[in-house]
Amino acid sequence: MLPEIGRIVTPDGVVNGTIIVEDDRFEGVIERDGKPSGWVLPGFVDAHCHGGGGHSLATGDADAARAAAAFHASRGTTTLCASLVSSTHEFLLEATRALRPVVEDGTLAGVHFEGPYLSKSKCGAHDTEVLRDPDTAELAELIDAGGGAVKMVTIAPELPGAIEAIEFLDAKGIVASIGHTDAGYEQTMAGIDAGAQSATHLFNAMRRFDHREPGPIPALLDDERIFSEIIADPAHLHPGTMRFAFDVSLPGWTLLVSDAMEAAGLSDGTYRLGRHEIAVKGGLATVAGTDTIAGSTITLLDAVRNAVNLAGQSVEAASQMASATPAELLKLNDVGAIESGKFADAVVLDDDLNLVSVMRRGVWLKV
Template sequence: MTESSSSASWLIHHVNIVLEDQIVSGSVHVERGRISRVLSDGCELDAEAMASVVSVDGLGGYLLPGFIDMHVHGGSGADFMDAERKSFDKITRFHASHGTTGMLATTMTASKEAIDAVLQAAEDYRAAEMPYASLYGVHLEGPFISEKWPGAQNPAFIVDPQLEWLKQWTAKWPGLIRQLTLAPERKGSLDAIAWLAGQGIVAACGHTDAVYEEIIAAADDGLSQAVHTYNAMRGLHHREPGTLGAVLIEDRIYGELIADGKHVHPAAIRLLLAAKSTDKVILITDAMAAAGMPDGDYALGGLAVVVKDGEARLREGNALAGSCLTMIGAVRFMLEHTGLSIVDISRMASGNAAKQLGISSLTGSIGAGKQADLVLTDAQFNVKQTWVQGRSVYEAVVV
């Protein structure tokens, strides 16, 4: 399969192609990094095109749009807060091996200086060649969150929204910040949300104690996403629906979901899907440095974390501290526990995030003219190969 990494024209055939609304058995033709044609069985390229094409046998597996992870902190022993290229390479390489073709480098609640360093490192990384998964930008998770719901965020650095910081960051690094998570009940949050929405930045609620009315008011100002739904937010009560109640009922808000069986019970996942449908749920990993690593001691945002049986928790307080999840792991969990089709799950793993980020014309689904951001799996949805803009960035070792 490796020839496709250097060929300007290649064809993956004998594969089940997961489109936006159906599965088609056939082949996909890629030219110069973009999908040229999607061909169902019985349709073939003409002789002239076949003469120069490199053929890749999909072996009857599935070809999906590459996964887009809007909320990921790290993996393979590295954290985006390290603010250095070698860590970014480790993270993007690891997650590419699990089908992710694009992501947002997600920060932690930290000092402004530490966040500045990550933003500069991300800008530098994007300016150079990105050899693995693409970095679409940065997701600032905090520091404008609630002290009542810090989760694994460091409470020492929590502050009210600072609009001047946002203006400074976007002036210095235009287009780099793609999402910001805050607590809408904090002083200055609504002004920040309206400003973010006006800049095309996803404004998300998370680590929040907001009541129902505060979330609805935030949605009126442009709030459009909920971070790791159910986790680190005011829950549902029948007399005060809280943050969760507003997220479940408000169609303007997409709900992120960590589908690892540790953060959200399968029944709660089904409740979220019943309330919002597969068009408004976005699968994320919230993965930390321990993803892909053995159990043991790690750190997240400067706080000590213990990973046992693949579950990450703070040493002090025992709060869940991100995850060890991969996107393909989330896809398989959803297949096993929801009864949804791979078409619907693919939408939650790729298409919905692409729409939120405003890049659905380029990626997030398989179609002529789109970037060849693709992941090939076997029949059991184990990743066999990943391509970013038609370039092979991962291929499973055959043993």
Template sequence: MALTLEDVHIIDARGEQPASRIVLDNGHIFAVGPDVTPAGHRVALDGMLALPGFIELHTHGGGGFALHTTDPNEILAYARWVASTGTTAFLITVVGVPQALPIVQLHAAASAIAQTSQGAEPLGIHLEGPYLNPTRRGAHHPSWLRLPDPDDVRALLAAAQGQLRLVTLAPELPGAAAAITQFRDAGVTVSIGHTDASYEQARDAIAHGISHATHCFNAMPPLLHRAPGPLGAIIEAKHVTGELIVDGVHVHPAAARALLYALGAERTVAITDAQPIAGVAELRGFTFAGQPAEVRDGAARLADGTIAGSILTMDQALRNLVQTLELDLPTASRLLSLNPARVAGAAERKGIIAAGYDADIVLLDKGLCVQATFCRGRLAYVSEEWRERFPAEAAYATH
């Protein structure tokens, strides 16, 4: 069914188009512009903002749903819920398991990807571990960690059934160089993270195939004037992208601005690193892959106070980028949509609002609050205030 969004203020990484139209048809954007011919049902939006849907590159869940799970239905429920935050695509983050490989969790993630029909689209799997440095493990339990092994890597790739898009590892570990090659040859983006690497070790790893950095500043040595560490190497490597948790707790706003200056908007990816409790204000306690945790001092924490991720949602990330880091909306959109689409290998169809792209669109009011979200042309979320604007046949929204 064709649908025309009329009088929208379009914003994406390329700039702004006020008083414009977007024609959606068959899951794609058919036409964009102020003078395009409308088709199907016409919805007047009175100058509201239309941005490309947000893409979650690094999240452990939200809405009470965990992504590290043995139940594909939990991932499918997350996909339906997360559209309420303006998110239209995401990677399923899987972490380690005690004394073994997360084979069952990878199977569940691959199964969910094959079944998804409603809500945000899972673009693949992000495997955070098990090849992490114990010194910089953060909230990852020591029993989850392993040294890279070629047979293990083959088993992980097989369990992911071709859906592994991103893997985080510490390149200084014995056997890491061979693992980087194995993952890279399988088409997986390899990210440096949870690492105690020196500047020189990070440079060597980047030369060997690492092209991304997991939550810059967090779980890695700091940038010092005589010991620049991995951040120094990441900044210098012009092809390496870097994640930034923009909750204001993991990274001080001044440090976040410094990273933006150093990497530039083209190389920075805004992430939440959210836990299942994100977006559920009435809950305080939860588990991170079986470890008891709670919300304390604005973040998710283990019982000993270790930060275990955020309670951030992507719509709040947008507001933080604009209101705290003082980015303009096109730049914020780049960090939340186009850049993660590139890292996930989906930039040919997601990340901007253009003809031929997937109809992944978030509609926001002037206060940057989500009022409606389209995932592949279907209305996956709409606020009660806006529900009557859209024809029933446009939606599978349950919120």
């Protein structure tokens, strides 16, 4: 499963050698002389995912969540958050309660609410009928229902009540992420000052940059308090835009996300995301009958390859953006790096970044 001598990406740099595993944890790395072949990366950490392999994370169904997590793990994503799309408060409460045990047993790393506190003009594939202003009482109920499962909430900072909601989430240790927003520069900065820590799929579903009305993008890119999600998929971002974001934000503040929906890994056809029917053609997912992009069909492995092959990043930088940086944002101390004491999660690739094998918690998975 492991190359005899692989290029192992560690927090201290690339080491030519092999990993040592004891039970479900890394015990260390042994350096070896000789010519290395292939790569050994820490397992990927996806903070923003709606499903994959024909299974949805957005429905709040525990069995579907386990199946989606298994699919992504087989592609190298050994740590996964379930992203729920905008819906009624009652549905989100029910979904959170259903997913709580899947988080508690370690199958999922947490729950991310991508909405319903989003701008109607930048709603993307979210149903405008359920969008509403942020409500701390609603958030308190959702957090209580999750019992520690809730990790992140996407909020448009220009909405009434948004600043109070961001402050509330920050006080609870939950990531408030700025996204699906028509905010101006100053409104975005107010959200950051209130405690927002990340940007939900930077560039996508945001007011565009203008040199006189810069909007949210430069505020989010420039502030070291913000981690920026990037969907490294040419359907979402031109490779030049990816390269620009990586070079400005840097790997320590940039996390690759899949934003995958249930069609990831499957052929073209008709699927669902939240309340919408989704048409997938040529790997591009759109709300049926429109040109509105509805998530992606990539995995984080695809995102890593795209970061390297399309946007000119090193394998080490892409690895950091797919593992260590999202783990830091979500405060997941046991994953994200090949380091003694952390969970033995690893992705083995050949020299051309083709998948060879995946280890999760010290066990080799079928890929």
